[in-house]
Amino acid sequence: MKLKSILLSSALAAAVMLPGTVWAKSLTVAVQDNLTGLDPAVVNDTLSQTSLRLIYQGLFGFDKDMKLIPLLAESYEANENATEFTIKLRKGIKFHDGTDFNAAAAKFNIDRLANPDNKLSRRSLVSMVKEVQAVDDSTIKLTLKEPFGAMVASLAHPGAMMISPAALEKFGKDIDRNPVGTGPFTFKHWAADTLEVVKNDNYWKEGMPKVDGVTIRSVPESGARFAMLQTGEAQYIPTFPTELMKAVENNPNVQVEATPSIVETYVAMNNLKKPFDDLRVRQALNYAVDKDAFCKVVSNGYCSPADSIIPSALAFHVKAGDYTFNLDKAKELMKEAGLEAGFETEVWAASNTGSLRAAQFIQQQLAQINVKVNVVPLEAGVAAQKVWGVDKPEDATVQLYYGGWSASTGDADWGIRPLLYGQSFPPAMFNVAYYKNPKVDAAIEAGIATADPAKRAEAYAEVQKLAWQDAPWIFLGVGQNIAAKSKSLSGVYMLPDRGFLLEDAAFAE
Numbered sequence: 001m002k003l004k005s006i007l008l009s010s011a012l013a014a015a016v017m018l019p020g021t022v023w024a025k026s027l028t029v030a031v032q033d034n035l036t037g038l039d040p041a042v043v044n045d046t047l048s049q050t051s052l053r054l055i056y057q058g059l060f061g062f063d064k065d066m067k068l069i070p071l072l073a074e075s076y077e078a079n080e081n082a083t084e085f086t087i088k089l090r091k092g093i094k095f096h097d098g099t100d101f102n103a104a105a106a107k108f109n110i111d112r113l114a115n116p117d118n119k120l121s122r123r124s125l126v127s128m129v130k131e132v133q134a135v136d137d138s139t140i141k142l143t144l145k146e147p148f149g150a151m152v153a154s155l156a157h158p159g160a161m162m163i164s165p166a167a168l169e170k171f172g173k174d175i176d177r178n179p180v181g182t183g184p185f186t187f188k189h190w191a192a193d194t195l196e197v198v199k200n201d202n203y204w205k206e207g208m209p210k211v212d213g214v215t216i217r218s219v220p221e222s223g224a225r226f227a228m229l230q231t232g233e234a235q236y237i238p239t240f241p242t243e244l245m246k247a248v249e250n251n252p253n254v255q256v257e258a259t260p261s262i263v264e265t266y267v268a269m270n271n272l273k274k275p276f277d278d279l280r281v282r283q284a285l286n287y288a289v290d291k292d293a294f295c296k297v298v299s300n301g302y303c304s305p306a307d308s309i310i311p312s313a314l315a316f317h318v319k320a321g322d323y324t325f326n327l328d329k330a331k332e333l334m335k336e337a338g339l340e341a342g343f344e345t346e347v348w349a350a351s352n353t354g355s356l357r358a359a360q361f362i363q364q365q366l367a368q369i370n371v372k373v374n375v376v377p378l379e380a381g382v383a384a385q386k387v388w389g390v391d392k393p394e395d396a397t398v399q400l401y402y403g404g405w406s407a408s409t410g411d412a413d414w415g416i417r418p419l420l421y422g423q424s425f426p427p428a429m430f431n432v433a434y435y436k437n438p439k440v441d442a443a444i445e446a447g448i449a450t451a452d453p454a455k456r457a458e459a460y461a462e463v464q465k466l467a468w469q470d471a472p473w474i475f476l477g478v479g480q481n482i483a484a485k486s487k488s489l490s491g492v493y494m495l496p497d498r499g500f501l502l503e504d505a506a507f508a509e
Contacts, residue, residue, distance in 0.1 A: 050499030122159030149451030342370025
């Protein structure tokens with residue numbers, strides 16, 4: 001089985017050009033959160049991962065429709081039981097520091113990511129790899145510990161992008177501040193709210209990129225991002241605020257687009273802390289939140305209530321159940337748990353307009369069953385430490401955490417295992433609910449141990465059914481992707497996982 005080479009789509013943009021002058025073209029993208037880091041093997045948020053596509057590339061990737069495509073690889077072959085993968089690499093590609101990209105570099109990267117001693121958050125992408133062999137300068141062979149049908153999709157995840165081995169040797173952990181990849185842009189500067197990259201003049205794709213630089217700017221307030229788009233200070237806004245849809249539609253110089261997503265929003269409950277260690281309480285909170293109202297209030301209708309632990313557009317999704325809004329049921333469960341009088345807690349959320357609106361909605365809903373919720377906004381760096389950087393479950397101070405997740409491999413495994421597997425507690429992965437059910441763990445392990453789609457479907461159906469009943473989260477909704485851009489800009493795309501592609505960006509002359 002082989003993949004043919006296809007050029008990746010992406011995008012970037014330009015400034016105003018006056019007749020007879022040549023101005024440097026650049027694109028500014030306004031986003032709602034700060035980037036959390038620049039090492040793709042460590043960062044866990046979609047924004048940071050997708051921004052790093054400017055600098056880094058993987059062996060495989062995704063096009064604008066999230067279909068698997070080859071990037072630094074040309075093709076691959078797999079044996080029938082999906083335990084051996086032979087990957088042919090492109091020749092003649094160099095990292096930004098002049099280091100050759102070859103089989104030795106690919107092996108170095110996969111070995112680094114797979115090594116548990118390195119404690120890299122994205123290790124699960126390749127944890128099933130037993131051995132990586134450099135067969136020749138342009139061929140590697142992966143031998144797995146057990147069958148894994150989603151291996152190539154895992155290699156397409158941003159967390160498996162290739163870093164210059166020479167840069168890793170030079171900078172070590174400081175690679176997080178000194179990224180060196182093979183991508184269309186080279187690193188210039190990163191501050192708390194700004195990432196700047198410049199055109200890679202030696203990029204391996206002929207005629208690309210079409211702009212001289214890209215700036216990713218963090219602007220948490222929705223109105224401020226919109227103002228930047230209206231004035232031309234920014235030319236692209238992914239995850240455009242839904243409450244401004246009518247306003248943007250009246251601007252003739254701006255184009256807006258809504259597309260389906262595979263992003264599910266939820267409130268994780270720390271299952272190891274009282275009262276969230278009580279199933280009745282977790283289910284009560286689910287019944288107490290009106291999911292239809294959530295979609296209307298928080299997403300202005302650009303949303304559908306969640307019906308499983310993964311979104312419907314993701315492979316192997318099944319409808320797992322229904323927590324229809326029912327205050328009487330919620331109050332009954334709270335009474336059974338001895339908490340009829342309620343309790344006080346806090347919900348952590350990113351400090352942007354959309355996340356805080358969602359957290360405040362949860363606050364209002366739970367007040368109906370005497371649960372007093374204090375909303376605590378977290379900056380990206382604080383969240384990385386307090387939510388994802390805790391070494392021991394008993395040290396975690398999180399009670400409720402509002403967030404969203406998408407499977408950036410397009411496969412159910414990556415939508416489930418990092419979040420709900422018993423071995424995925426931070427900092428290993430992202431099970432911030434600290435949820436563990438041996439039956440769920442066994443079904444997850446069955447799903448990754450086979451390449452048979454029917455067996456995988458059976459395993460993931462069991463996971464969804466059991467985890468839905470256990471209610472480790474308050475299940476909320478699956479939103480649409482909304483993006484707005486200057487009409488003069490083309491070649492920019494939002495992916496279903498809420499990432500974006502900028503490599504093909506261009507401005508009309």
